[in-house]
Amino acid sequence: MAMELADLCRQLRLAHVVDYVSLQQNEQLRSLAEQLLAAELDGRRRAKLGKLVQQAGFPHIKTFEGYVYDHISFPQGSSPEQLRSLEWLERKENLLLMGAVGTGKTHMAIALGVEACRRGKAVQFYRASDLVAVLQEKFVAGTLSRFREKLRKVDLLILDEVGYVPFSQTGSELLFNVIADCYEQQSVIVTSNLEFGQWTSVFGDTKLTSALVDRLVHHAHILSFTGESFRFKQAMERILL
Ligand SMILES: Nc1ncnc2c1ncn2[C@@H]1O[C@H](COP(=O)(O)OP(=O)(O)O)[C@@H](O)[C@H]1O
Numbered sequence: 001m002a003m004e005l006a007d008l009c010r011q012l013r014l015a016h017v018v019d020y021v022s023l024q025q026n027e028q029l030r031s032l033a034e035q036l037l038a039a040e041l042d043g044r045r046r047a048k049l050g051k052l053v054q055q056a057g058f059p060h061i062k063t064f065e066g067y068v069y070d071h072i073s074f075p076q077g078s079s080p081e082q083l084r085s086l087e088w089l090e091r092k093e094n095l096l097l098m099g100a101v102g103t104g105k106t107h108m109a110i111a112l113g114v115e116a117c118r119r120g121k122a123v124q125f126y127r128a129s130d131l132v133a134v135l136q137e138k139f140v141a142g143t144l145s146r147f148r149e150k151l152r153k154v155d156l157l158i159l160d161e162v163g164y165v166p167f168s169q170t171g172s173e174l175l176f177n178v179i180a181d182c183y184e185q186q187s188v189i190v191t192s193n194l195e196f197g198q199w200t201s202v203f204g205d206t207k208l209t210s211a212l213v214d215r216l217v218h219h220a221h222i223l224s225f226t227g228e229s230f231r232f233k234q235a236m237e238r239i240l241l
């Protein structure tokens with residue numbers, strides 16, 4: 001739907017164009033101005049989206065196109081539509097995507113991250129073990145607080161693959177602090193192949209693990225992914241062709 005000049009000017013923060021065009025009383029001019037400003041607005045949106053997606057550090061881009069939900073159980077009152085509406089992000093709630101490998105957790109986390117970028121939100125994607133490595137590096141270099149400040153500015157932090165690699169005690173503590181920073185301030189998406197009961201094997205300490213899970217789970221939507229690995233299915237299809 002074409003936007004009115006006044007709307008376009010408001011969104012582009014142009015204070016005087018509407019008055020000028022109105023004074024001219026020239027429909028052609030109005031239409032031309034609308035086309036030009038619509039093009040400018042669209043260009044700015046695209047540039048912003050590109051920048052947000054780049055800053056997010058996704059390992060690759062995934063969208064919901066062709067994504068199937070059959071094997072995912074949603075908590076009561078939650079649905080694919082609700083998830084994609086990003087209401088949970090506005091409410092600073094978390095998403096925990098749990099299940100076996102190859103069932104689409106990373107794909108969903110990225111697709112939601114891209115959707116968030118479309119809404120102008122700042123997103124940061126990390127494989128959990130990579131974030132821990134960065135935190136340790138910053139800690140040693142004495143620049144940890146600056147880095148944590150930076151992380152605090154994002155609207156959505158995605159921590160992929162919690163569970164594959166156990167963390168050292170320092171690593172666990174550093175990650176705990178980041179998650180504690182996010183609590184009720186920012187949304188976190190965590191993907192994991194392990195149930196919470198097994199998280200102690202990743203974080204080492206029982207107390208720290210339960211404090212961490214506690215913060216994540218409060219105000220969270222927990223989705224469980226079941227079924228066969230898509231990677232395996234796709235590979236089989238290629239073999240059977
Ligand atoms: N629900 C889905 N619909 C369509 N393709 C999917 C779905 N889930 C996963 N895939 C594809 O299967 C592969 C493995 O998914 P991935 O998200 O990496 O799994 P996980 O993170 O759970 O190990 C990817 O190529 C992904 O695009």
Ligand SMILES: [Mg+2]
Nearest residue numbers: 105106161191
């Ligand atoms: Mg994954």
